[in-house]
Structure formats: structure tokens, C-alpha cells
Amino acid sequence: MNELGKKTLLIVDDEPDIRHLLCDALAQKGYQVVDAENGVQMWRCLDEQPVDLVLMDLYLQEEDGLQLAREVRQRFDDMPIMMLTGKGDETDRILGLELAADDYMMKPFNLRELTARIHALLRRSARQTSPQPINSDHDCLYFGKWTLDLTSRQLRDQQGEEVILTLGEFSLLETLATRPDRVLSREQIIDLSRGLETEVFDRTVDVLILRLRRKLETNPKAPEFIKTQRGLGYLFQGPVAKSMS
Template sequence: MEDRSQTPILVIDDEMDIRELIADVLEQAGYPCVAVADGKSARSEMENTAFSLLIIDLRLKGEDGLELARRIRANSTVPILMLTGKGTESDRIISLELAADDFLMKPFNIRELIARVNALLRRSSMLNQHHQSHVTEQYECLKFGDWVLNLTTRQLESSSGESVALTFGEFTLLEVLAKHPKRVMSREQLLTGLRGVESEVFDRTVDVLISRLRNKLEINPRSPRYIRTERGVGYSFSEPVSHLM
């Protein structure tokens, strides 16, 4: 089968059977793949190769997978899919809060793995194409309150010009909300905007991303100005939004 992308996926898992299974499944689906057992090997690979997606086991031996993801996220917006075992809900919440764009619990269904990989890479590809199509044009931006969300460069800037780092999932969710101001959106609608495919999802994914966005957008996250909770329904973007070119 032909590769769907020239840019490989990096798999980091210290369980050889799982690591080899994921690599085989991805390659059979047409995705080039590099698989390593630990963070040191992952960092070495990333020094020489650009990857389209990282799949990281939460509980790596020697170096915690979450810490590895956090370090990577500090310098990169590459999509991260976190693999979690039969741990507590808090493990999954923390992984989403700090670094990951999505998670998948072990043991996983192969079809669900491919569905999540497809969704993350499809969104990433669409965003890259959107950016490339605007290289010689004016930037497309959404302005609200004290912020400007640049849809072309995928950056959030304050009115003072300070850039605020957003993860892949944070940016995508903020874009969905800001494009529908004053409209109440359910968690299901927001998850559809985030993933673009129907699949079993973690119930608190949207809540965790909203919390992360509030911590970055709001002066007082407990009394939000921009993203309001509509109890029993979902969320709404309460500020007027102007479209800039």
C-alpha cells in the first residue's frame, strides 16, 4: 500500500508487543512509522526527522510519558495521541490538560486507533493547506475583546502583541467557538468540530480543553468573559467576534 504521507508517525511505547502492533497497523493503513521504546530515543529521532503525529504511552519506564509529552509540547505543536492503561480518570484528565490532543485507552480497538489517527492527521493536513494557501495573502484573523486569533498562522495574540502558545486541540476548539459567537454549542457539537469523526470519546475532553483555554484567555478563569458555561447544555462564546483579513 502506498504511503499516505511522506512524514512519518512516531510511536513511543516501552512494551515491545504493543509498539510493534501499532507500527504494523499504521504501516498497513499506509502511514510510514518509526517506533521507539523510550523518551531518549524519541528525542534523538525528532532531532533529525519531522513527524506528523506522536503516539506516546502515558506510563513509560525510566521517563514518564506525560513528562515527555509536556517537554515536546513546550516547543512543538505536533499532534499528540496519548495511550493510557486502565488507570484512573485523573490520569487522562492530566494528560489532556498538559499536553495531549487526544487519548486512547489500552487495550484499544484497531479501528478506533486508525480512526483517531486519521482524524488528527486530516485536521492537521487541512490546516497546513489552509496556511500554505495564504502565504502570499493577508492573514485571516478573528478579533474578540483583547485577543486576535490568527487562523493562518494558528497563533493567539493579545492586544499588546504577546503571543500565547496553544496546543493543537486548544486552538481548534477556540476556533470552533469563536466562529459561532453567541451560539450555545453542546459538547457533542464541539467534539465533532474537534475530531471530525464519530468515535467513542472521553466525556470530559471538552471540559478539560475549556479549562485550559480559560486559564490562558481570562483574567479570572472562575468568572469567564469569553467562554461561558451553559449548564446542562454546553458552552457559548459570549464576546462579539469580528473577521479580519
């Protein structure tokens, strides 16, 4: 964040028109925006000033945006990263985004939705100085050591520490946890989840499942909560307690 308190966004895209569009639109929303057309310029920006979020094109002319995102993730572990992808990209490629990116959107994108999702990523990545108690009138779900606050849309562990979830991750977890011990197909999950309206690939669900398991499960390869039902979909293993705490 800069000295004026504005969040700083870094746009990495080799299309000048896209960079200019995003810079103008996001600046109007109150962000400070810097841009780069390649990896060299990106690293220069990251070295010269603090950046709060990177918005990167998956396919750059001479570089792999996904590899750049991985390198950013290695150096800045908590840096929110959003990828922009074309509608023609292979779903296997989309699946690979779970290794580096926090969220992604398809081109052409809706500026209002993009801005909302950037805001959500920034809000979820804000570091909490101390655990915050659950508000007494919030609608919550309880499973294992976890509290899922449906009102504030937050996930907390038994110490009250928030685990940062993206919009899509929270929406998927809410969809599963509100329907415990019920097998849901990928198509049903997409239909039921409020956060997946524009992410229509079946593989998108697999991406988010992998992310959630890394955050929820003691051993993601042997999940306690999110179970795979081969050929059918996924099941959230109960019990789940509901409470107006």
C-alpha cells in the first residue's frame, strides 16, 4: 500500500489496449495502478514499490504467465494473484492455475465483476492483527475444528484465526457444507454455488476442491471433510452443526 493508503495493483499484460483499459478503470475505483508488458518490467515494478495484488495475463507473447505467477508466489507468499485467461484455453491449463493463482477470469471480462473480485481478494488477504470473535447474531456452521460464518463469509479455526478464502472457494465450501453427506455432481455444484456464475468448466470445481483441501484438511491426500465420489462428484462428510450463535 502506498503512502496515501491506496492499494497498489500491478497489471501484467502484453496488450497495450488491455493495460490502458484496466489502468483507467481501476484508477477510477481508487486504486493506484502500475503496469508491465513482460516479466522484466514486472520484477522492476515489484522491486521498486510495495504491490498489494498482481493481475496477470496467462499467455504473454514470449513468456508463460503461469510460470511468472509461480515465481511471484515463491517470492511473495501472501501476494494475491488473479489471472486473466482466454475462453479458448485448455481446461487442463486452467487446472494448473491452482498452483499459483488465487482467482481467474475469462476474457472478455465484465469490469464491474473484475473490480468486485479484486476487492474481495484484497479484503481476504488483509492480515488480521488479532483474532476477531464471531458476532453473536451471525449464522454459522461448525464442523471439526472449523467455524464457517455465513453472514460475514469467513472461515475460522478453533483459535479464531481467519483462513483466507477467495470468493469461489468460499462459495464452493458453503455449497458443500450446507448439504452434508449428500453427493453433488460438478454440474450441481456450479448451479448451486453463487461464486461460480462465470466459471463454467467442470474442471473449475476440481481446482477449487484442491485449494480447499489444502486449507481445510490435515492431510489433503486423505481428506476428512471433502470426499471424492468417483464418477459422481463430491460429498462433504458430516456432522455439520448449524447455529445462530
